Amino acid sequence: MSLQENRPTTRWQRVRDNDIVWSFIHSPGAVFAAAITLFAILACVFAPLIAPFDPFDPAQISLWDGKLPPAWIEGGQPQYLLGTDNQGRDMLSTILYGGRLSIMVGAAAVCLGMVLGVTLGVISGYVGGVTDAIIMRIADVQLTIPGILLAILINGIGRAFLPLELRQEFAVYVVILAIGLTDWPQFARVTRGATLVEANKEYVQAARIIGLPGWLIMLRHILPNTLRPVLVIATIGLALAIIAEATLSFLGQGIPPTTPSLGTLIRVGNDYLFSGLWWITLFPAIALVVLVFAVNLLGDWMRDALNPKLR
Amino acid sequence: MTELLKTNDLDVEFPTRRGTVRAARSVSLAVGPGEVVGLVGESGAGKSTIGNAIIDLLEAPGRVSAGSILFEGEELCGRSESEMRSIRGDRIGMIFQDPQTSLNPLMTIGAQLIETIEKTCDLRGSSAKTRAVELLEQVGITEALPRLAAYPHQFSGGMRQRVVIALALAGDPDLIIADEPTTALDVSIQAQILDLLKRLCRERDLGVIIVTHDIGVVASIADRVVVMYRGEVVETGDVAQVLGAPRHEYTKSLIAAVPRADGKLDRFSSVDYIEGNVEPFQRIDIQTHWLGQAQHERTSGNAIEVEKLELSFVLQKAIIKRNRKLVRAVADVSFEVKEGETFGLVGESGSGKSTVARLIAGLHRPDAGVIRVNGQDVSSSPRSGAARDARRAVQMIFQDPYSSLNARMRVIDIVAEPIRFYRTASNEAETRKIVGELLDHVGLGAQASLRYPHEFSGGQRQRISIARALASRPRILICDEPTSALDVSVQATILNLLKDLQQELGLTMLFISHDLPVVRQMCDRIAVMRHGSLCEVADAETLFSDPQHEYSRHLLDLMPRMDLLGKAEV
Numbered sequence: 013m014s015l016q017e018n019r020p021t022t023r024w025q026r027v028r029d030n031d032i033v034w035s036f037i038h039s040p041g042a043v044f045a046a047a048i049t050l051f052a053i054l055a056c057v058f059a060p061l062i063a064p065f066d067p068f069d070p071a072q073i074s075l076w077d078g079k080l081p082p083a084w085i086e087g088g089q090p091q092y093l094l095g096t097d098n099q100g101r102d103m104l105s106t107i108l109y110g111g112r113l114s115i116m117v118g119a120a121a122v123c124l125g126m127v128l129g130v131t132l133g134v135i136s137g138y139v140g141g142v143t144d145a146i147i148m149r150i151a152d153v154q155l156t157i158p159g160i161l162l163a164i165l166i167n168g169i170g171r172a173f174l175p176l177e178l179r180q181e182f183a184v185y186v187v188i189l190a191i192g193l194t195d196w197p198q199f200a201r202v203t204r205g206a207t208l209v210e211a212n213k214e215y216v217q218a219a220r221i222i223g224l225p226g227w228l229i230m231l232r233h234i235l236p237n238t239l240r241p242v243l244v245i246a247t248i249g250l251a252l253a254i255i256a257e258a259t260l261s262f263l264g265q266g267i268p269p270t271t272p273s274l275g276t277l278i279r280v281g282n283d284y285l286f287s288g289l290w291w292i293t294l295f296p297a298i299a300l301v302v303l304v305f306a307v308n309l310l311g312d313w314m315r316d317a318l319n320p321k322l323r
Numbered sequence: 324m325t326e327l328l329k330t331n332d333l334d335v336e337f338p339t340r341r342g343t344v345r346a347a348r349s350v351s352l353a354v355g356p357g358e359v360v361g362l363v364g365e366s367g368a369g370k371s372t373i374g375n376a377i378i379d380l381l382e383a384p385g386r387v388s389a390g391s392i393l394f395e396g397e398e399l400c401g402r403s404e405s406e407m408r409s410i411r412g413d414r415i416g417m418i419f420q421d422p423q424t425s426l427n428p429l430m431t432i433g434a435q436l437i438e439t440i441e442k443t444c445d446l447r448g449s450s451a452k453t454r455a456v457e458l459l460e461q462v463g464i465t466e467a468l469p470r471l472a473a474y475p476h477q478f479s480g481g482m483r484q485r486v487v488i489a490l491a492l493a494g495d496p497d498l499i500i501a502d503e504p505t506t507a508l509d510v511s512i513q514a515q516i517l518d519l520l521k522r523l524c525r526e527r528d529l530g531v532i533i534v535t536h537d538i539g540v541v542a543s544i545a546d547r548v549v550v551m552y553r554g555e556v557v558e559t560g561d562v563a564q565v566l567g568a569p570r571h572e573y574t575k576s577l578i579a580a581v582p583r584a585d586g587k588l589d590r591f592s593s594v595d596y597i598e599g600n601v602e603p604f605q606r607i608d609i610q611t612h613w614l615g616q617a618q619h620e621r622t623s624g625n626a627i628e629v630e631k632l633e634l635s636f637v638l639q640k641a642i643i644k645r646n647r648k649l650v651r652a653v654a655d656v657s658f659e660v661k662e663g664e665t666f667g668l669v670g671e672s673g674s675g676k677s678t679v680a681r682l683i684a685g686l687h688r689p690d691a692g693v694i695r696v697n698g699q700d701v702s703s704s705p706r707s708g709a710a711r712d713a714r715r716a717v718q719m720i721f722q723d724p725y726s727s728l729n730a731r732m733r734v735i736d737i738v739a740e741p742i743r744f745y746r747t748a749s750n751e752a753e754t755r756k757i758v759g760e761l762l763d764h765v766g767l768g769a770q771a772s773l774r775y776p777h778e779f780s781g782g783q784r785q786r787i788s789i790a791r792a793l794a795s796r797p798r799i800l801i802c803d804e805p806t807s808a809l810d811v812s813v814q815a816t817i818l819n820l821l822k823d824l825q826q827e828l829g830l831t832m833l834f835i836s837h838d839l840p841v842v843r844q845m846c847d848r849i850a851v852m853r854h855g856s857l858c859e860v861a862d863a864e865t866l867f868s869d870p871q872h873e874y875s876r877h878l879l880d881l882m883p884r885m886d887l888l889g890k891a892e893v
Binding site for chain 1: 681684685686711714715717718719721722723726727728729730731732740741744745788791792795
């Protein structure tokens with residue numbers, strides 16, 4: 013109809029015309045959340061450039077400066093804006109470096125869980141039968157165990173298999189593996205559901221009649237059409253993975269204190285909380301909450317924007 | 324005659340962020356008591372919009388921007404929601420297209436009826452129940468009392484639509500607006516529902532507005548017709564006059580495009596009243612083209628042979644075999660399709676005709692029986708190389724143009740998929756050239772190849788599907804209701820395209836449809852199916868002039884009456 017006439021022409025106009033972009037620009041919550049997330053990610057990625065100190069450089073740490081309160085409190089020093097921890101590391105720098113590790117671990121774990129879950133979900137939904145039953149029963153069993161317990165279990169086994177001298181070095185990868193392996197059933201369930209819907213559509217049947225083999229149909233036809241819901245749970249999953257990492261580290265099961273993540277910082281701070289050194293635990297905790305909240309908000313918006321039924 | 328409902332210069336617009344769409348422009352129509360007015364037009368003509376505007380149920384952000392709606396002399400425009408609610412149901416009843424979704428699946432029929440009755444009339448308890456039974460009996464449901472306790476899913480589609488009509492009648496309205504009331508139903512049930520509406524209209528002196536795309540429906544029920552085209556009324560008048568001697572060019576071509584059952588034509592007449600005519604595209608010389616290269620070996624044998632085909636679907640799973648509940652979809656079906664002929668498979672929904680097509684295409688495996696394609700058995704070991712090769716000659720066109728194309732692939736990748744997979748072109752440049760030519764040939768134009776499916780209309784998508792099927796260089800084309808989701812005008816052009824392709828390429832075609840006039844125009848031989856088995860196989864002309872089986876006769880009787888259209892011959 014007359015809609016055809018005023019179609020935008022330049023590339024930027026076309027981007028702005030896109031429904032999802034439009035919905036993004038017109039929802040203040042999403043813009044706010046995206047801004048915070050982007051800010052946090054940039055701050056963490058560029059931590060080496062913007063952080064006033066390097067918490068891994070022993071030359072910059074002096075135990076004499078340990079346990080200093082934030083700059084605006086009596087006894088604080090101006091170069092340590094958010095104070096220092098028990099070892100004399102600048103809190104602001106440590107949070108930036110710690111956030112960097114947390115986001116990195118979270119993203120890697122979600123990617124692992126997503127790849128595993130989506131693959132198994134598509135196979136399960138498309139092949140069906142016994143394969144489907146086996147994969148989904150494994151997922152069901154795994155979902156009956158609380159995620160964090162399972163992550164602790166996998167983490168423990170992973171560490172036990174590593175020789176002692178490598179444990180420190182590989183701790184991060186073990187944590188990624190543990191969270192990723194805990195995460196996959198969510199992805200598998202959602203993808204399987206979407207696959208069951210897509211596999212019955214006529215374009216998939218047309219591909220079967222052409223004679224394409226099953227793996228090609230799954231890869232080229234079904235997978236791209238199931239990614240929307242996956243994107244949503246991946247975003248929310250990122251927030252959950254960051255929390256899972258923090259929880260593991262808090263429990264002393266995750267990242268060792270020498271390479272601080274947000275969780276490790278909170279744990280270290282926790283020991284000093286009753287000595288009145290509240291800043292060691294409070295600031296990393298605020299950073300964690302804000303980051304997770306922003307990512308969740310973004311995921312919520314995305315779920316609504318990508319769901320044609322809610323539009 | 325006094326008018327029950329009258330609209331004057333009604334404008335409906337939908338403001339969107341991409342500009343305002345004017346869905347209806349200065350529409351004036353009138354309905355008197357005891358009169359059935361048919362509102363016809365193709366999709367996007369604005370006919371449903373008018374129906375919804377009258378009862379103030381326009382989808383957001385639609386609104387009436389000008390004009391007035393007078394109902395029994397009162398203005399309806401600008402009423403508050405609560406005032407409109409008392410008019411809807413109470414004085415104006417509504418019947419929607421899909422009886423599946425207009426009833427609440429979790430409430431019994433009786434509960435839904437009684438709820439509506441209690442809301443609209445001052446009846447309570449047992450008197451409301453008595454009234455519900457009366458209503459059901461009026462719409463032709465026998466043994467109404469025990470059936471009050473039934474849930475919607477226990478009723479068939481036609482029965483459900485009767486219940487919907489009973490619901491619309493519950494408030495004893497003066498006017499009923501029926502939006503495509505029979506589109507989701509089979510022909511035999513369509514006839515019953517239309518009869519019912521007409522009878523109720525006469526008995527109760529009801530005004531009925533029936534919104535439909537189907538000229539056959541209008542011809543069989545309406546007293547007066549309003550023809551809409553792109554939001555405007557192009558013609559209004561008595562049924563006999565409008566259908567018999569249409570004045571407007573659009574009405575003329577629309578009526579001419581309706582497939583006719585009373586004789587065979589060479590081509591479908593297409594609706595030529597389309598603003599901004601499509602320029603004809605370069606058609607390729609099939610014989611020398613890439614497409615024709617695979618066609619040389621031509622035999623005079625049977626392209627498809629089907630012997631004693633059986634297939635059951637599992638309704639209820641169980642590990643022990645005899646505990647499984649099965650439904651027989653196809654039972655003892657045998658027929659053969661000769662090389663180069665068009666074989667029609669007709670039947671009502673649930674008759675198993677699509678299942679047979681899917682079996683032949685290899686989407687299902689038969690429980691028993693043999694399927695041979697070009698003499699090669701493809702059913703007993705479907706994964707063998709020989710069976711796969713034979714199957715490559717079979718391609719299929721699907722019913723729903725919206726789900727038959729992968730929305731995330733460009734048209735070129737959709738059409739090129741079989742060419743790339745089987746490496747039938749020597750290089751990528753040749754592939755692109757072939758895809759362009761195929762798109763030209765199906766009337767879309769090569770420049771369509773870089774766009775995505777959502778940019779195309781239903782008819783255009785169906786052309787993309789056809790191009791994709793051709794890209795496999797098929798010998799056999801299975802068309803499963805290829806036009807039932809399309810408008811009449813588009814249907815005609817797609818059927819012409821299929822006919823042309825069949826002649827040029829000498830394709831064998833298995834054509835599945837519930838639309839008898841279409842089947843008569845397209846097919847050489849026809850098989851009638853019912854409850855999963857074949858009733859009759861006959862030449863098309865023999866079947867239509869002298870049907871042998873009782874069920875075939877029954878089906879033919881139910882065809883929408885087109886005798887009015889007979890006079891429309893130009």
